[in-house]
Every structure is written in structure tokens, then in C-alpha cells.
Amino acid sequence: MEEFEEPGPEIVKRFMYVNRRAPYGTIYAHECLEVILVAAAFDQDVSVVFVDDGVYELKKGQDTTDIGLKNFSKTYGALDDYDVEKIYVEKESLEARGLTADDLVIPVEVLAAKELGEIMAKQDIVLGS
Amino acid sequence: MEEFEEPGPEIVKRFMYVNRRAPYGTIYAHECLEVILVAAAFDQDVSVVFVDDGVYELKKGQDTTDIGLKNFSKTYGALDDYDVEKIYVEKESLEARGLTADDLVIPVEVLAAKELGEIMAKQDIVLGS
Amino acid sequence: MKIGILINEGPFTHQASDSAYRFTVAALAKGHEIYRVFFYKDGVNNANKLSEPQTDDRNLVSLWSELGQENDIDLVVCVAAALRRGIKDEIVKEGFRISGLGQLVEAGIQADRLVVFGD
Amino acid sequence: MKIGILINEGPFTHQASDSAYRFTVAALAKGHEIYRVFFYKDGVNNANKLSEPQTDDRNLVSLWSELGQENDIDLVVCVAAALRRGIKDEIVKEGFRISGLGQLVEAGIQADRLVVFGD
Amino acid sequence: MKTMLHLINKSPFEKNSLDSCLRLAQSGSSILLIEDGVYAAVANTEHAHRVAARTRDLSIYVLGPDVAARGLSDSPLIDDITVVDYEGFVDLVAEHDANQSWL
Amino acid sequence: MKTMLHLINKSPFEKNSLDSCLRLAQSGSSILLIEDGVYAAVANTEHAHRVAARTRDLSIYVLGPDVAARGLSDSPLIDDITVVDYEGFVDLVAEHDANQSWL
Numbered sequence: 001m002e003e004f005e006e007p008g009p010e011i012v013k014r015f016m017y018v019n020r021r022a023p024y025g026t027i028y029a030h031e032c033l034e035v036i037l038v039a040a041a042f043d044q045d046v047s048v049v050f051v052d053d054g055v056y057e058l059k060k061g062q063d064t065t066d067i068g069l070k071n072f073s074k075t076y077g078a079l080d081d082y083d084v085e086k087i088y089v090e091k092e093s094l095e096a097r098g099l100t101a102d103d104l105v106i107p108v109e110v111l112a113a114k115e116l117g118e119i120m121a122k123q124d125i126v127l128g129s
Numbered sequence: 130m131e132e133f134e135e136p137g138p139e140i141v142k143r144f145m146y147v148n149r150r151a152p153y154g155t156i157y158a159h160e161c162l163e164v165i166l167v168a169a170a171f172d173q174d175v176s177v178v179f180v181d182d183g184v185y186e187l188k189k190g191q192d193t194t195d196i197g198l199k200n201f202s203k204t205y206g207a208l209d210d211y212d213v214e215k216i217y218v219e220k221e222s223l224e225a226r227g228l229t230a231d232d233l234v235i236p237v238e239v240l241a242a243k244e245l246g247e248i249m250a251k252q253d254i255v256l257g258s
Numbered sequence: 259m260k261i262g263i264l265i266n267e268g269p270f271t272h273q274a275s276d277s278a279y280r281f282t283v284a285a286l287a288k289g290h291e292i293y294r295v296f297f298y299k300d301g302v303n304n305a306n307k308l309s310e311p312q313t314d315d316r317n318l319v320s321l322w323s324e325l326g327q328e329n330d331i332d333l334v335v336c337v338a339a340a341l342r343r344g345i346k347d348e349i350v351k352e353g354f355r356i357s358g359l360g361q362l363v364e365a366g367i368q369a370d371r372l373v374v375f376g377d
Numbered sequence: 378m379k380i381g382i383l384i385n386e387g388p389f390t391h392q393a394s395d396s397a398y399r400f401t402v403a404a405l406a407k408g409h410e411i412y413r414v415f416f417y418k419d420g421v422n423n424a425n426k427l428s429e430p431q432t433d434d435r436n437l438v439s440l441w442s443e444l445g446q447e448n449d450i451d452l453v454v455c456v457a458a459a460l461r462r463g464i465k466d467e468i469v470k471e472g473f474r475i476s477g478l479g480q481l482v483e484a485g486i487q488a489d490r491l492v493v494f495g496d
Numbered sequence: 497m498k499t500m501l502h503l504i505n506k507s508p509f510e511k512n513s514l515d516s517c518l519r520l521a522q523s524g525s526s527i528l529l530i531e532d533g534v535y536a537a538v539a540n541t542e543h544a545h546r547v548a549a550r551t552r553d554l555s556i557y558v559l560g561p562d563v564a565a566r567g568l569s570d571s572p573l574i575d576d577i578t579v580v581d582y583e584g585f586v587d588l589v590a591e592h593d594a595n596q597s598w599l
Numbered sequence: 600m601k602t603m604l605h606l607i608n609k610s611p612f613e614k615n616s617l618d619s620c621l622r623l624a625q626s627g628s629s630i631l632l633i634e635d636g637v638y639a640a641v642a643n644t645e646h647a648h649r650v651a652a653r654t655r656d657l658s659i660y661v662l663g664p665d666v667a668a669r670g671l672s673d674s675p676l677i678d679d680i681t682v683v684d685y686e687g688f689v690d691l692v693a694e695h696d697a698n699q700s701w702l
Contacts, residue, residue, distance in 0.1 A: 011486050018699070020619065022507050024565050025532030026377075027271050031418050034457060038478040044486065052619055053507050056535070059567035066561035066581070068276055068316050073567070092622070096509065098540035117623040121603050125485040126699035127383070127493060140367050147596070149516065151610050153668050154635030155496075156390050160299050163338060167359040173367065181516055182610050185638070188670035195664035195684070197395055197435050202670070221519070225612065227643035246520040250500050254366040255596035256264070256374060259590050266599070270461050271419050273531045277505070280561070284582035290590070300390050303422070308463035319463070342389050344427035344438070349468065371589050373503075374597040378693050385702070392634045396608070399664070400692075403685035409693070490692050492606075493700040510615055 013124040014045045019054030021129050023073065024064065029057045030072050032129040037075075040082035047086035047123075048079065049116065050108070054129070055093045058104040076106050090116050142253040143174045148183030150258050152202065153193065158186045159201050161258040166204075169211035176215035176252075177208065178245065179237070183258070184222045187233040205235050219245050261285055262369035263295040264362060266376030268303030269318035270311070275304050278375040279321055286329055293369040294332040295322070296362045297354070299376070302340040305333070307351035323353035334361045380404055381488035382414040383481060385495030387422030388437035389430070394423050397494040398440055405448055412488040413451040414441070415481045416473070418495070421459040424452070426470035442472035453480045499524070501592035505531035505599065508543040513598040518546065523553040528580070528588055530559040537563070539572040551576040559585060603628040604695035607636035608702065611646040616701040621649065626656040631683070631691055633662040640666070642675040654679040662688060 017036050021028040039046055050058060057073065064071040079087065089108045094100060101110050111119070120126065146165050150157040168175055179187060186202065193200040208216065218237045223229060230239050240248070249255065263282060267274040282292055297304050309319045326333040333354045335345060340356055350356065366372045382401060386393040401411055416423050428438045445452040452473045454464060459475055469475065485491045502521050506513040514536050517527065529537050536547050537558040547556065551574065560579045563569055573579070580588065589595055605624050609616040617639050620630065632640050639650050640661040650659065654677065663682045666672060676682070683691065692698055 013486055015482075015485060020616075020702075022510070022532045022535065022566070024562075025273050025505065025507070027418065031458065035417075035478055035481065039482045039485075041479070042482050042486065044482075051623070052615060053510050053532070053535070056566060061567035061570060062565060063567070063569065064565040067273070067565045068280065069273070069565065070315055071565075090623075096542040097535075098538065098544075113622050117625050120623055120699070121625045121628065122601060123603075123699075124697050125491050126697065127485075127491075128495075128700050128702050142367055144363075144366060149513075149599075151613070151635045151638065151669070153665075154392050154608065154610070156299065160339065164298075164359055164362065168363045168366075170360070171363050171367065173363075180520070181512060182613050182635070182638070185669060190670035190673060191668060192670070192672065193668040196392070196668045197399065198392070198668065199434055200668075219520075225645040226638075227641065227647075242519050246522050249520060249596070250522045250525065251498060252500075252596075253594055254372050255594065256366075256372075257597050257599050261589065268419070268462070273505070277531060280582045281585055285586045285589075288583060288586050290586065300387070300419070303462065306463035308465045308468065310460045310463065310465075312461070315461075341429045342431070342434075343387070343422065344425035344429065344468065346427045346429075349427065349463070371595065373589055373595060374599070375505075376597065376599045380692065392608070396634060399685045400688055404689045404692075407686060407689050409689065490698065492692055492698060493702070494608075495700065495702045512613055 012043065012045055014122060015039060015125045016047045016049060016120060016123040018049045018051065018126060018128040019057055020052040022053040022056045024067065024069050028129040033072060033075060035127065036084065037082060040084050046084050047088065048084060049088045051090040051093045055089055055097060055099060058106060060103055060105050073105050088116055141172065141174055143251060144168060144254045145176045145178060145249060145252040147178045147180065147255060147257040148186055149181040151182040151185045153196065153198050157258040162201060162204060164256065165213065166211060169213050175213050176217065177213060178217045180219040180222045184218055184226060184228060187235060189232055189234050202234050217245055259371065260291045260293040260369045262293045262365035262372040264372060264374045265295065265297050265301040265304060266299040268300040269309065272377045274375040274377060275318050281373065282325065292331045294334055294365040296334050296365055298336045298339050298362065302335050302343055302345045305335045305345055305350045305354040308349055319351050323351045326353040378490065379410045379412040379488045381412045381484035381491040383491060383493045384414065384416050384420040384423060385418040387419040388428065391496045393494040393496060394437050400492065401444065411450045413453055413480065413484040415453050415484055417455045417458050417481065421454050421462055421464045424454045424464055424469045424473040427468055438470050442470045445472040498593040501588050501595040502527045503595060503597040504529050504533035504536065507532040508536045517598045518550055521554060526555040526557065526588065526592060528557045528559065528585065530562055534558050534562045534566060534568065537573050537577050538568055539574050544574055548574045557588060601696040604691050604698040605630045606698060606700040607632050607639065608634035610635040611639045620701045621653055624657060629658040629660065629691065629695060631660045631662065631688065633665055637661050637665045637669060637671065640676050640680050641671055642677050647677055651677045660691060
């Protein structure tokens with residue numbers, strides 16, 4: 001993968017979007033998703049990570065009718081249409097919240113902190129929320 | 130103190146301002162102080178509390194020259210001029226930060242959580258930051 | 259019962275303004291009086307009439323403005339917080355007025371309850 | 378080295394814009410190029426020219442505008458975030474321009490480093 | 497003795513607001529969990545035991561619309577936590593002598 | 600192997616940003632504490648031992664102007680934490696291959 005370290009004329013960088021916030025209480029999760037969908041149109045190596053309260057963004061069964069905000073949880077399903085396929089969720093964050101991958105709206109790769117940390121360390125650009 | 134519970138024509142209420150944020154990282158501490166100084170002009174029973182990172186608002190020796198924000202820590206000294214005399218700091222918050230009352234810019238009453246909680250429970254209006 | 263409301267955050271970024279709005283609607287429905295809604299800190303951004311959310315999203319500035327005018331609620335924007343953040347009369351939505359922090363303290367004194375929404 | 382900057386919070390409420398400003402000044406002093414400063418989320422409020430802090434306080438909108446113009450820095454305000462929050466051309470300070478999120482991604486691609494300031 | 501309603505709108509995983517509230521809230525007072533605070537009402541999380549331990553001396557409520565928004569309507573909540581809607585929120589404010597937001 | 604600079608701007612008492620960073624940061628990477636994150640650099644606090652324990656496998660820096668602003672210039676810092684100014688901040692960004700803000 002050395003060729004990614006010194007981008008040439010056709011630059012391909014590793015972009016990682018790290019989601020650490022719960023949805024709705026703040027707009028961070030929503031506006032981070034907006035960036036990801038735009039970024040997907042560029043030919044870059046994109047991965048999306050959910051740690052800490054970010055795992056709650058993917059919780060199944062969200063119904064925002066009575067709080068008046070848009071339910072954007074279904075939009076995560078569009079990541080696959082945009083060819084964003086590296087979607088990682090931290091195992092420790094899920095467990096702390098009593099959740100499993102079955103509770104989430106999209107299929108994800110569940111990784112222990114150690115493995116996830118190794119992947120994070122290889123990125124060129126990390127955008128957190 | 131029963132007469133405060135049902136305010137008559139000259140209403141006097143117990144107002145408590147609870148500071149729980151560090152200074153400078155956010156504006157909450159500063160804008161809360163602005164409210165306290167305005168509130169002091171009304172003839173109410175005012176108390177000011179510092180818990181959690183709020184105790185850092187009172188740390189001696191603040192010098193904001195190199196971050197470009199206004200150093201408002203000296204303004205706490207004006208509380209006395211405004212006859213705001215009930216100033217409480219939680220003992221547990223100080224200890225967790227390795228601080229004592231000697232580290233603070235103004236004299237305060239240091240109270241254990243248990244005593245402070247009892248005083249908080251008697252307030253009519255609690256404004257937190 | 260007379261209820262005062264304090265909103266410390268702007269629209270969209272935090273849920274504070276949404277929660278306050280729904281609380282206010284529910285309080286009115288139950289026959290309570292809203293003594294005043296005071297917008298402080300980033301809350302002053304709730305009065306920016308230039309706000310234009312996507313068409314399928316809620317417009318909190320309009321919602322507050324309409325609720326205030328329909329129910330004769332005093333919507334007060336803190337002048338000190340507003341000046342700093344560039345919320346001036348020329349962009350303030352109808353139904354809001356700019357005034358001083360004393361209006362917040364007065365709401366605390368005159369209302370039976372004051373509820374704070376923020377971050 | 379080419380450095381891109383992302384600012385996610387407005388002036389005053391969080392230190393993010395102050396920190397980013399001082400970082401940018403220091404980077405220029407060391408001879409680096411600032412490829413772009415992108416204002417996203419509440420960061421779009423940094424472009425509101427109506428902002429009028431107290432006279433003894435710093436005016437971040439003016440500071441960014443001047444720094445940008447003196448050093449020919451591309452100051453880009455995200456259009457989607459700005460519309461929602463009511464930051465429109467009529468109140469945008471000179472030196473800033475409104476554009477799309479693609480400008481952020483492009484800064485990530487073209488700059489050697491991208492540094493994020495936020496809450 | 498006044499009655500106090502504490503409002504918590506922060507996730508207990510992210511911020512220390514709930515901790516501070518639980519440390520300072522007097523026995524007999526009430527807590528209403530709203531916005532991201534509702535995560536503190538869910539059973540089987542890392543923080544659930546700390547909340548459950550206080551259901552005996554505190555009355556704990558959670559705002560249903562915020563629970564539903566976050567996809568937690570079918571998740572088991574901690575025993576003895578009462579779900580209310582916005583009208584219930586208003587009633588709690590009216591029924592208690594005072595309230596305090598732990599932001 | 601890339602070198603990563605982690606930026607922390609939150610108080611460890613208030614938010615979980617430092618916790619998450621310490622959990623995920625790889626040995627050999629660096630951390631720069633800025634804004635309210637500088638409180639994590641102070642010795643003799645409740646969180647100091649957790650930071651001190653990582654000074655062997657991580658390079659930890661703190662932004663001096665933020666330390667001074669908060670009145671901590673005379674407070675003892677944790678051993679092996681290096682104080683830098685804004686120019687040092689720029690150098691750290693330039694010297695590391697990438698950086699990550701834990702907001």
C-alpha cells in the first residue's frame with residue numbers, strides 16, 4: 001500500500017469519517033453524514049467508523065415523528081449505493097451500550113478497539129464529529 | 130424561611146447560578162457571569178455555585194494574552210461589590226482537580242456535595258451552565 | 259401557571275430549541291401561560307429570519323415566530339449575546355424583540371417556573 | 378507545506394475559531410501555505426459581518442476576513458450549513474465565499490494536512 | 497421542603513452531567529431524562545446499574561418522544577422509570593416547586 | 600508506518616474524548632492537548648495517573664498559551680509532557696503524517 005503514502009498526479013487518499021455522537025441531540029451526526037455522501041463522489045478510499053455514542057446513529061427502529069426532526073437513519077443504507085463499503089463499528093462501544101450488530105440498520109464490520117486503532121492509524125485524513 | 134416559599138407583592142426568590150464549565154474553551158462561564166452581574170441589581174436572594182470544571186473559572190493566575198480572549202477571572206472579584214456574598218464551591222470538585230480554596234481568585238465557602246445539595250434543593254430558580 | 263423559558267442554543271445544532279418549542283406547545287395546550295421565552299447565548303440565532311432549512315426540514319425560526327404571534331408570547335433576544343453573534347434588527351424575524359438580560363431575571367421573578375433548554 | 382483548515386463552530390461560543398486563527402497565523406509565519414479554510418456546521422457563523430463584539434473583545438469575523446485577504450487565503454463557507462443557519466450573501470463578510478461541501482473534500486485531497494477545529 | 501425536578505439532556509456515556517446530578521440530587525427529588533439523556537434510562541448498558549440504584553430514593557422519568565426517536569421504544573428500560581410525553585413533561589414542571597437543568 | 604498526531608480539546612472531567620483517544624491511539628503516536636484539553640496535562644488530578652501511564656508509549660504535548668490562559672503555568676504538569684506554543688503546534692502537524700481531532 002506504499003503507493004498511497006506519496007500521492008501522485010491522480011491522488012488517492014485514505015479518508016476516514018469517525019462518528020462519535022448520538023443522533024438528534026446534536027446535528028453533528030447528520031452533518032457528518034452529509035459530508036460522507038459528498039465525499040463518496042470523489043474517487044478516494046473512504047471508510048466510516050462508529051465509536052462511542054456514534055453507534056447509536058445506526059440503532060434500528062428510530063421514529064422521530066414526535067420530536068419533529070428528520071429521521072436520517074435510513075440514509076445510512078445509501079452508503080452501499082455510493083460504494084462506501086468499509087463501515088466499522090467498535091465492539092467495546094456496542095457492548096457498553098448492550099447492543100449487537102443485529103441492532104443496527106446496516107451491515108457493519110465489528111472490530112475490537114485494538115484492530116480499529118490499527119486501521120485508524122493508517123489514514124491520511126480523519127474527520128471526526 | 131417559609132415567607133420565601135409563597136412570594137408576596139415584593140417578590141424575593143432564591144436564585145442560584147450553577148457554574149459547571151471551564152473558562153475559555155466555551156463561552157458558557159463568561160456569559161453566565163454576565164447574567165449574575167445583571168441579576169445582582171435586582172433585590173433577590175442570589176447564590177453562585179462552582180462545581181465540576183466550573184471551579185477552574187476561579188483558578189488564580191489566568192493569563193489569556195496568548196490566546197486572544199478576554200481574561201474575565203478578575204470580574205469575579207466584583208461579585209462582592211454587587212453584594213453577592215453566597216459563593217459556594219464543591220469540595221469534591223476541588224479535590225478531584227488537586228485544588229484548594231487557596232488556589233482561587235476570591236474567597237469562597239467550600240461545601241461537601243451533601244451540604245451543597247441541600248442548599249440547591251431550596252432554590253426557586255436554578256440557572257446552570 | 260405562568261412559565262418562563264430560557265433557550266441557550268441555536269436552531270439545528272442542538273435539540274434545545276426543538277425541545278423548548280414542543281414543551282411550549284404542550285404547556286399552552288394545557289392552559290398554562292408562557293410568560294416569556296428568552297433567547298440567550300447561541301439561542302439568539304433562533305431569531306435569524308434568513309434561516310432557510312431544506313424544504314423537508316422544520317424551520318424553527320418561523321415556528322417560534324408564528325407560535326409567538328398566535329399566542330401573544332413575548333420572545334426576547336438578549337442584546338449582548340446577539341450583538342456579539344451578529345443578530346441585529348435587520349435580520350430579526352417578526353415576533354421577536356431585542357432587549358437586555360434584565361428581562362431574563364424578571365422572567366425568573368415573575369413566572370411561577372423557569373425552564374432552561376441548552377447544551 | 379499546504380495545510381487545510383476545517384472549522385466546525387461559530388465565533389465566541391467555542392474556542393475553535395480562535396485556536397484555528399492562531400494556528401493559521403503561526404503556520405503562515407513559518408512559511409506554510411494555507412490551502413483553504415472551510416467553515417462547516419456552526420462554523421458558518423464566522424462569516425456573519427453583522428457580528429459586533431464589545432470594543433475590548435476580539436472580532437473574529439474581521440480577523441478572518443483580513444487575514445484571508447492579506448494572505449490570499451480561500452475562505453469557504455458551506456452552502457448547506459449556511460442556508461440552514463441563515464448565513465446568506467447579504468450578510469457574508471468580504472473575503473469569504475459560499476460554496477459546496479466538495480470544497481472540503483477537495484482540500485483534504487489537495488492539501489498535505491487537514492486540521493479540524495470544533496466541539 | 498421544596499420538590500425539585502432535575503432535567504438531564506446529555507448521554508451518560510459522553511458527559512458528566514448525570515454523574516453530577518446523581519451526586520447532588522436530594523432523596524425524594526425527581527429526574528426527567530430528555531434528548532440524549534434518555535440513553536441513561538435503558539437497561540443493560542454500562543451505566544444502567546448506577547441509575548437503577550437510585551430508583552428507590554428518586555423518581556425517575558424519561559421523555560417518550562426522545563426514546564422513540566432514538567430507536568429505543570422496544571428496548572427494555574430500567575425498572576421503575578416512568579415514560580412521559582411532552583404534556584407529562586409540562587405536568588412534572590408544574591407539580592414540582594422548582595427545576596434545574598444539568599447541561 | 601504513518602505517524603499520527605491526536606488533538607484533544609476537551610476536559611477529561613467533562614467529556615469522554617480523552618478516554619476514547621487513549622483507547623484507540625497506537626503506541627508511538629502523539630497527542631497534543633489544546634483548549635480545555637490542557638487540564639489533562641496537570642499533575643495531581645483524578646485523571647493524571649491515566650495520562651501519566653501513557654507517557655511511555657505515546658509522546659504527549661500541551662499547548663502553552665492554553666495552559667497560561669487557565670492559570671496553570673505554575674501548576675506542576677505530568678512528567679514527560681512537553682509544552683509547545685502555536686508554532687510548535689504547526690510543527691507537530693507538519694512532522695506527523697496525519698492528524699485526528701477527538702471532539
